Amino acid sequence: MTRSNPAIIGVGESDEVGVVPGKSAFDHAAEASVAAIRDAGLSPGDIDGVFTTQGVSEYRHVSAAVLAEYLGISPAYTHWIPYGGVTTPAILPVAVAALSAGLCKTVLLASADTLRSGLGSAAAVTKIAENAHPDFEAPYGPLIIAQYAMAGQRHMHEFGTRSEDFAEVAVAERYHASLNPRAQMRDPITVDDVLGSRMIATPLHLLDCALISDGGSAFILTTDSGLAAASGAVTVVAAADVGTQMHISEAATVTENATALAAKKAFAMAGLTPEDVDVVYPYDNFSCMVVIGLEDLGFCEKGEGGEFVRDGRIRLGGALPVNTHGGLLSFAHHGRSIFAAVEAVRQLRGEAGERQVANAKVALWHGFSGVFSSATVNLLAL
Amino acid sequence: MQQVASTTYAALVEEYRDLLRQGSLVFQQCGACGHKHNFPRVFCASCHQRQLTWRVSSGRGKIYTYSIIHRAPTEEWAARTPYIIGLVDLDEGVRVMGHIESDLDVITCDSGVVAAIHVLDDIPLLTFTLS
Numbered sequence: 001m002t003r004s005n006p007a008i009i010g011v012g013e014s015d016e017v018g019v020v021p022g023k024s025a026f027d028h029a030a031e032a033s034v035a036a037i038r039d040a041g042l043s044p045g046d047i048d049g050v051f052t053t054q055g056v057s058e059y060r061h062v063s064a065a066v067l068a069e070y071l072g073i074s075p076a077y078t079h080w081i082p083y084g085g086v087t088t089p090a091i092l093p094v095a096v097a098a099l100s101a102g103l104c105k106t107v108l109l110a111s112a113d114t115l116r117s118g119l120g121s122a123a124a125v126t127k128i129a130e131n132a133h134p135d136f137e138a139p140y141g142p143l144i145i146a147q148y149a150m151a152g153q154r155h156m157h158e159f160g161t162r163s164e165d166f167a168e169v170a171v172a173e174r175y176h177a178s179l180n181p182r183a184q185m186r187d188p189i190t191v192d193d194v195l196g197s198r199m200i201a202t203p204l205h206l207l208d209c210a211l212i213s214d215g216g217s218a219f220i221l222t223t224d225s226g227l228a229a230a231s232g233a234v235t236v237v238a239a240a241d242v243g244t245q246m247h248i249s250e251a252a253t254v255t256e257n258a259t260a261l262a263a264k265k266a267f268a269m270a271g272l273t274p275e276d277v278d279v280v281y282p283y284d285n286f287s288c289m290v291v292i293g294l295e296d297l298g299f300c301e302k303g304e305g306g307e308f309v310r311d312g313r314i315r316l317g318g319a320l321p322v323n324t325h326g327g328l329l330s331f332a333h334h335g336r337s338i339f340a341a342v343e344a345v346r347q348l349r350g351e352a353g354e355r356q357v358a359n360a361k362v363a364l365w366h367g368f369s370g371v372f373s374s375a376t377v378n379l380l381a382l
Numbered sequence: 383m384q385q386v387a388s389t390t391y392a393a394l395v396e397e398y399r400d401l402l403r404q405g406s407l408v409f410q411q412c413g414a415c416g417h418k419h420n421f422p423r424v425f426c427a428s429c430h431q432r433q434l435t436w437r438v439s440s441g442r443g444k445i446y447t448y449s450i451i452h453r454a455p456t457e458e459w460a461a462r463t464p465y466i467i468g469l470v471d472l473d474e475g476v477r478v479m480g481h482i483e484s485d486l487d488v489i490t491c492d493s494g495v496v497a498a499i500h501v502l503d504d505i506p507l508l509t510f511t512l513s
Contacts, residue, residue: 122455135395136421137479139505141459142467146449150469154447157491201467202450249420249469249479254447 005235006099006107007228008380010040010220011342014112017215017332018184021117025055028216028334029067029112036108036218037071041230044072047220049104051095053111053336054082057118067110077104088336089283089367089376092221093239099223106224112216113334121212124335131371133247142248145209145286146201147371151254152288153203158255158303161291163203165306167194169287169322170207170329172315177326179316179354184211185330194287208287210328217338219345232349234363237272237381240265243374257372259296266364266377267298274298277379278360279347280320281340283367284327293366294322297377316355324355341365341380348382386410386434391424398422401436402506407497408436409476420477441497442513443472450486470495470510480508488512 012035014020014028029052037047050068064078077098081091088111095107115124132138132147155161171191177183189207197206221236222228228235242261245251267273274297282293291305299320300308308314314322325331325343332339344363346352352360361382368375384401388394401408411418412426413433425432448468454460466482466489480497482489495510 133421139502139507140467140479140481141451141454141462141465142479143451143454143459146451146467149449150447150467153449154491157447198453200451200453202452204449247421249477254469 002105002223003225003228004100004223005237006096006221006223007233007235008219008221008341008345009227009230009233010036010038010042011345012036012039012218013182013339013342014216017182017339018213019116020114020214023114023117023214025057025112025114025118025216028114028214029110029218030070032112032216032218033067033071033108033110036110036220040220040227042106042220047073047076047106047108049077049079049095049098049107051079051081051091051107051109053088053091054080055113056124056335057114071108073108088338089341089365089378090241090369090374092236092378093241093376095221096236096239099221106220106222106227108218108220109338110216110218111336111338113336114214115212115334116214118214124212133249137247137249143201144371145204147248148286148289149201149204150248151292151372152286155255155288155292156203159306161306163195164191165291165309166203166208166287167191168309169284169290169314170194172309173284173323173327173329175315176321176324176355177330180326180331183326183331184213185326204286204288210285210333211330213332213334215332215334215337217342219338219341234345234348234380234382236378238266238269238377238379240269240378241374241376246370246373248371251372255292256296256302257292257368258375259293259366259368259372259377262375262377263297266379270379270381272362272379276362277320277364278362279324279344279357280364281323281344281366284323284329285333287329289372290322297364297366316357321357324352324357341378344380348380384436386424386436388424394422394424399506402499403501405499407439407441407499407508409439409472409474410434411437418474418476437474439472439474439476439497441472443470443495443497443510445469445482445489445491445493445495445510446471446477447491448482448489450489468510470497478508480510482510484512
């Protein structure tokens with residue numbers, strides 16, 4: 001029996017996350033996959049689809065077919081997604097489509113990279129800078145941080161948003177990471193700490209920027225009714241992806257992006273509204289993008305994001321906890337990670353321990369790629 | 383008004399750069415539908431006709447947004463910090479990326495700017511100063 005909305009029945013992370021010298025992206029992918037498969041209570045023969053992302057530090061090794069073979073998964077529908085940029089939520093709409101089309105029934109989604117120990121911070125930042133248009137932007141040296149910083153800069157100009165507001169995001173996520181034994185950065189920070197950290201590209205300081213890490217993450221998605229009936233299954237009620245442009249020079253505006261369109265699509269798919277969401281995982285490569293993201297996702301009006309993140313609203317205990325695991329800013333960022341989804345599933349299952357949000361029933365998992373070129377909004381529910 | 387001659391993308395980039403090297407800050411307008419797109423193209427981004435023309439901008443515009451880069455990961459760019467990257471809306475209604483030369487404490491979004499063209503390693507680059 002097949003159900004129409006797929007369910008996530010297993011989640012996993014690599015044994016270690018953060019600064020992990022001596023392990024390859026392939027190691028992290030395999031460890032996370034095995035953890036997710038075990039969490040689902042499955043063996044290799046139960047899986048007939050494998051989706052992976054294209055990492056930057058190892059090109060071929062983490063391809064879906066290679067990983068499937070290593071894990072003893074055969075036969076399988078495989079799909080290796082070479083999305084440039086840094087988002088894995090975008091794999092979910094593709095996987096949901098493959099399941100709906102009956103190409104497979106039980107899918108492993110895995111992603112891993114060694115941005116920190118394999119590629120190195122400077123090389124990672126340089127590699128990601130290849131997002132700029134090679135002829136009309138790259139010659140100006142527009143670091144990826146600077147491109148996103150320009151969004152924050154314009155938002156401050158149009159709406160009076162302050163650096164302190166961006167910093168609130170970093171402070172809240174670091175507080176969440178302090179409750180997470182696996183997080184890369186756990187020492188609590190204050191708004192002053194963020195503003196006092198090195199300025200990278202105005203208005204973004206070092207602590208406004210995502211970490212550069214090693215690790216892997218995975219989950220198992222199925223439309224098999226029997227498997228999905230197991231306790232702990234979380235349903236994917238919406239997976240919506242929208243692209244608007246590739247490069248920042250061609251963006252109509254930088255203070256709003258494809259997230260707004262993807263959110264409308266996702267909420268319509270699920271028959272839900274922002275008021276229904278209990279925990280939210282907005283893409284947080286940079287703190288200013290969470291302020292913009294919360295607006296675009298529909299949690300507040302355009303321009304009100306700065307006020308929205310004040311007064312503890314986005315901290316555990318507040319009205320709308322954001323990135324309860326610590327996010328890219330404090331948990332880890334290996335590029336294209338699924339850590340946010342893993343945490344979202346644990347929240348909905350009631351397995352988040354000290355970070356548990358009471359009665360969490362609906363989670364929103366968001367990402368964008370390129371220079372906010374396309375965005376994905378996924379909704380998970382019990 | 384000069385017709386856009388190139389039929390391949392690579393040739394188009396050189397055609398554009400040659401005009402900049404000659405001191406003309408050009409942008410494209412479609413001779414069929416009047417549309418102006420930002421990045422130079424071989425086809426109109428709106429009607430897909432190949433009747434694009436090069437128009438010359440006055441070089442005047444307003445800063446849409448900017449960022450002052452203080453830290454850069456490569457030696458080449460680290461040597462130039464702090465430098466300012468910006469998106470400028472030219473008066474003619476086209477947006478371009480460029481460098482901005484300004485005292486760091488007076489630059490704001492919506493500031494009026496004027497362009498100059500400098501050639502670096504044979505690539506013509508736009509530098510805007512506050513007007």
